[in-house]
Amino acid sequence: MSKQGYHHGDLRRALVEAALHLIEEKGPTGFTLSEAAKTAGVTPAAVYRHFAGREDLIAECARQGFVIFGDVLEHAWDGGQPSALSAFSAVGRAYLAFAKRYPGHYMAMFESGLSPQNSPALGQVALKARNVMDQATEALLAHIPPDRRPPLAMVSAHIAALSHGVIELHARPPAGTRSPYSPEDLLESGVGIYLRGLGILPPDQ
Structure with a gap:
């Protein structure tokens, strides 16, 4: 997924969708925040604009x-x-x-x-x-x-x-x-x- 062109709400939604995919694949405790960011196509720092962790x-x-x-x-x-x-x-x-x-x-x-x-x-x-x-x-x-x-x-x-x-x-x-x-x-x-x-x-x- 491209790191360009995200609107504020789109990034949050993309991160949730990435997390849901990883939860299905690895379980809710089987992935890291960095993996969620990578799946969404953004840097780990971008996650903290929307989620505390x-x-x-x-x-x-x-x-x-x-x-x-x-x-x-x-x-x-x-x-x-x-x-x-x-x-x-x-x-x-x-x-x-x-x-x-x-x-x-x-x-x-x-x-x-x-x-x-x-x-x-x-x-x-x-x-x-x-x-x-x-x-x-x-x-x-x-x-x-x-x-x-x-x-x-x-x-x-x-x-x-x-x-x-x-x-x-x-x-x-x-x-x-x-x-x-x-x-x-x-x-x-x-x-x-x-x-x-x-x-x-x-x-x-």
Whole structure:
């Protein structure tokens, strides 16, 4: 990429795109700021016009990812239509689809060591996705009497953990390995077993 002709916003965008490419290739901790600058076609000094360092650059990748992630989950949830269960399943499929389509963003968000809880900027944009998961979980729990209803935050966290586990183990397997089941089928069956175990779904559903 040429070092000439960058506008202010173009350079920042080029650096983010370079970082996303390197994250996909080497992981969020596997590249240097100099490599990101070289990939973007600029000098390392140019990076500091926009980012305080490598972690700041990765944080921007994560921030953009959470914005997209929240929109994807919200679109999948669609207000719980046509039913809470079908919409919840759509959210699970959207979780996997996001990780496949935006692997660099996903790794920056969840594998870089950056925590939305410790970063106001990340926490703010991550809130939308968390709210969608909470809404979807609350709708599934609505028919259970309050005194028998499991904690919403716990169920939502367990579903997120299942989703991340399927992504890590089966949606991005090492070269030469292959699961006999699709990630979508694995997630759907795993969530179904979990929800039936809690009494959220009847045995025959």
